[in-house]
Amino acid sequence: MIWSKHSISFQPASVDRWLRRVLTAAATIAALIMLLIVLFLLYESWPALQQLPLDRFVSDASWHPLEAQYNLLPMLTGTFYASSGAMLLAVPMGVLSALFMVFFAPPQVAMLYRRLLELLAGIPSVVFGFWGLTTLVPLINQWEPPGLSLLAAILVLTIMILPTIAVTSHAALLAVPREYLQALAALGLSHWGSILGIALPAARTGILAGIMLAAGRAIGETMAVLMVAGNVVQHASGLFDPVRTLASNIALEMAYAMGGHRGALFVSGLLLLLWVMLLTAAASWLARNRHA
Amino acid sequence: MRHAAKNRWRDRWLRWLVYATVAMISCVFLWILFDLVRGGVAHLSWGFLTDSPRDAGRAGGIGPILVSTLLIVSVALASALPLAWSTAILLAEFVPTASWPGRVIRFSLQVLASVPSIVFGLFGNAFFSVYLGMGFSILSGGLTLACMLLPILVSTAEAGLRSVPAHYRLSGAALGLSRMAVLFQLLLPAALPAWVAGLLLGIGRAAAETAALLFTSGYVDRMPESLLDSGRALALHIFDLSMNVPGGDAPAYASALVLVILLLLINTSALLLAQAWQRKRIVPS
The missing domain is CATH 1.10.3720.10 (MetI-like)
Known part of the structure; x- marks a missing residue:
């Protein structure tokens, strides 16, 4: 059994609404991180994806990135x-x-x-x-x-x-x-x-x-x-x-x-x-x- | 008669195969531990734990590296825990499992859990180090690890809350307590051991990480002066010594031994805690 030292009842119900808002905000951030990761990977690879036709990644002579060969x-x-x-x-x-x-x-x-x-x-x-x-x-x-x-x-x-x-x-x-x-x-x-x-x-x-x-x-x-x-x-x-x-x-x-x-x-x-x-x-x- | 003999033969064969596999895996585990102890124990001393590395790590110790590791792990936990625990409370107590917010959040975390650590490294480099301008720093590495730890922290905390019996909540509601009071006075104390176990697992995961830190917290092996300094994590130190420093094997063994002992301690206490808590919970309340 868990006793609390001070009175914990009779708190206004608005406390619950407030708690829920904070929790929802945190959970939204947590859920958005995956989206952020995908966005930033896309953002960084966008120039390469635009400049190079996709088949270059499988048809180039080899992987010589300094000579722009990206197989x-x-x-x-x-x-x-x-x-x-x-x-x-x-x-x-x-x-x-x-x-x-x-x-x-x-x-x-x-x-x-x-x-x-x-x-x-x-x-x-x-x-x-x-x-x-x-x-x-x-x-x-x-x-x-x-x-x-x-x-x-x-x-x-x-x-x-x-x-x-x-x-x-x-x-x-x-x-x-x-x-x-x-x-x-x-x-x-x-x-x-x-x-x-x-x-x-x-x-x-x-x-x-x-x-x-x-x-x-x-x-x-x-x-x-x-x-x-x-x-x-x-x-x-x-x-x-x-x-x-x-x-x-x-x-x-x-x-x-x-x-x-x-x-x-x-x-x-x-x-x-x-x-x-x-x-x-x-x-x-x-x-x-x-x-x- | 022939059939029975064939069955007996097959049973024996299966039993033998199972025992051989288990023996082999146990032997490999012991082999790894034995190798690390044999290679590292001679180099290990109090001085090794506190000195600064000299000559690219061949001499001296791992003092600043332990400090950097501790800082990176602390930053990661300090930023991940509030988010993760709030999310867990929301998922377990406020949103029905089948509702769309619950499904979306859970799906997103599930995908996040599967992301390879090197991809976290790429993201951390692009977002924290370059886009937010933190450069190669303990802060950037710690925040990258925080993203990585979220799923495991959320799932352990949510499981902890869910296994608190429903009558705690019902009794609280019957007494007219606010849900906040029920949460903080009843549910959290009851779920605490599970949360601590999850926290320990998170620490273990963070301390073991290398790939996500390669391009976020960097390689500098000096004592860090602020969170914006680059700091080398212990796992990265082992990697650097064994790959880039000829003659770095002895300190690499000793560092690996330190890391493995730390992780075995952390993970064992997490397991024991979770187990003790579960045993307590089986007793009907």
Whole structure:
């Protein structure tokens, strides 16, 4: 019970009207920030978008911003390879982790493992990048030089997005009605049967939504990838080739970019934003239609 | 009979796969921690935490960098918290979930949560540093981070308010209290632990950020004298030492160790707080 020292009743109702006005003003500002971000990205990339026909961003000889050559394709393929490689590894590992927490582990162990995943998610991307640079890259270099490579980027990204997939899949699996699983156990169905036949299909949309969110993170991740990927502007032809992603391209060149170059970087930021927004929209659409 | 044997074999195979995955992930986590401790512990000392960096960070410590980090995080929270908490109160207590203002605000925050941090960096550079003329400064970096923190602060605070039982509000209304009084005297004290947990998560997120600060708060590693000075955040220091300073690995390890210990402490207390609060809430009131 909470007691208050002074009288709190008999305040005029106008207090409530006033409170509501303040709250509405604050919430309006909060809601407008997203709009402001889109507007400023457009504002900064407008000169570049006006001067250059859109197809220049895919048809120029290469990315030589100082000679006004703005082909973004190598960065687009780099981003695509790195994030899809990471998804290929992180999705099965994340879902298996979620299965472990729901079906295989005693509650305390499951809780402990969930804490571990949450702490892993809290480690800053620059630390993952640093660890990749000092530990993974030399290992890969022994196997196949130069070490700074698409493979290193994929591995570091995998560790970074795995907790997102595991935690969202865990939540989705927990939402599957207990009766389904108890009924299956009563029927003597095997683990394999109940998990693959019932639990995963029932949790499908929730897991998919988590995967979309993780993909968004992988595409937008900057520092860790920048530190281990080698950052050569090229279409990778193998796992050991260095690549440059859209996000790390911005981080590498913003410091000295002027005029059209700066505009082109803002265009690539806009592109990145649209890509990630599409994935998020898909994820929230899935989450909303979970019970449909 | 054959069917049962096949099922048993599949079950064993699945179990093995799950355990192997979990063991591998746990090992990687421990491997990262172990590497950081091994690489950083020898370089770590009281002097390292308080001295100024010398020779581009190869020698000396991280004193001014810790101060800059603290300032950036404080600016971010001081500007984000009032907005975020007001929004959360409005969403949880005043607007119906399905109404259009509720939907618009929630949608906007959801999109904001998905924006990659490098895009926040671009926006912060264009808006705060150039358009508003703040230049490369702690203020500009902090405000950029504030935009980034809004969604997580709003969602944790809103969830906290929503889980306060409805009878608190009904009893308050029955006593003729104004909604303001109900809010400040009943709901906020009840939701406080959830709010603090959200606040800690926000601090953790802000202290971990690098990409959004590259072009907003800048690289200068001197002790900042005002909020309009450029100041280098700890995460950015690690990046700079490992990428641009040959021979900077030892201080980079030590700085990474400091950052990770800080974040593990902050995040663990947030988790424990949220957990303790939830356990308390399960007891019927």
